[in-house]
Amino acid sequence: MKAVILAAGYGTRLQRDVEADSSGQFAHLSGIAKPLLPVGHRALISHWVHALTASGCVDCIYVVGRLGAVTCLQLAVKHFNIEDHIMVIGGDTLFKEDFSLTQVQQRFYEVQAVDEDSCLLLSYQCKDDETSKYGILEVDSNLRVLCMKEKPHPSETKSRRACPCFYMLSKRCLSLLDAFLQEKKDASIEEKDAPGNFVSWLIHRKPVYVHQISGRFDVGNLPSYTECDLYFREKLQDVESYMV
Template sequence: MIALILAAGYATRLYPLTKDTPKPLLPVQGSRTILDLLLDRLEVLDEITEVLIVTNDRFFRAFEQWSQKYRGTKPIRILNDGTTSPEGRLGAIGDIQFAIGREQIQDDLLVLAGDNVLGFGLEEYLSYFHKVDKDCILVRTVDDIRELRSVGVAELDAEMRVLSLEEKPQAPRTNIGVFALYIYKRSTLTLFSRYLAEGGNPDAPSYFPEWLHSRQEVRAYYTDGAIDDVGTPEAYAEMRARLGG
């Protein structure tokens, strides 16, 4: 299994913090960055054979410098999607397809957002993926209507099969939020190019499973663990205070 970390955003809402520093490389625990904490979660997963980080041309050098100092055991490679501005970005799904095509990935793929801090390990999620042998999304209960309107929202059956998925709904059908942690079977990876060729939205990563579940079975894995996204300068300050940064 290969881990793909999406880190090609420009985080304009966090300016000036992220004008010259990509959000995943912001320190949140002393000198340790969001990306360092995310790699901690991957280091303990034996089946992850390689970590790919896809970023943009503006921040490529910063990630290269970070990778040269990283002391983990997983092989890490930084991919440059060639974009230079928010207006020209490929979008999350565009970057997934970029990585699949450039690296000719033919392995199961764990996709993660590079700007999330996870309050739980991923071992059980991977075990669930192997048990059900289906593409998987990660969900948790969200009771704040404002947060629900900012994420994907899923309907599930008793077997955790995805019945519907809607990105950023104004009138959410459930309180089951979908977060940027996906596991795709190697046989599914060719469908990303088909999705984009059919005019699928390349932006938010949950648009792809929204399209996929009507074509093949997609399962959901439930967690009650915390998933923190640094979306504003205030949220960043709160996270640093909480993590001892």
């Protein structure tokens, strides 16, 4: 299995907050891309590299950015001739301590045993007033995804399953990246750029399942970043086994 970390996130809201901060306390964050933000005693992306290496879940880690998430993923597949399952990771995302790469991979292989086309997403319960911020997954009794609703009003879905940017894609589905981008070649950047758009499209073509986690850390603005950084500095129980 290969890991592809999508590292194009620049953090516009966070940078705006840093520039507006008059204390100078956060001046060292100016101009830093989100994956390189210091979180605890490591850069955000370094938490992933450490966990991926320590868990032994993948044999290669690729870091890509700047072309748009789906195009970057397609580039990695073609340039490195990837013919293996892929773990797609948002480079600006970190999860709560119950998240385990080993457990997620085990769940992926369980759904693969039923159908080799199967892919896996993560989900966590969001609050009623947060559905309009995220892609929301609707699933059946077997935890197979029926659809993803993009930022729906709470009244538009009974589900509260938010879907973060972490996907495990079957090697048998990688050719669909080309099909998706070909179909969307005349679409707006927003419609073909976000990885969630590809996942939403994939759900109607291949079996996609969910693995439940408790939540993620949001580093969208300065208050949420400082809260996350403080947690990793003072509350994280075991840095070395985090996410392994």
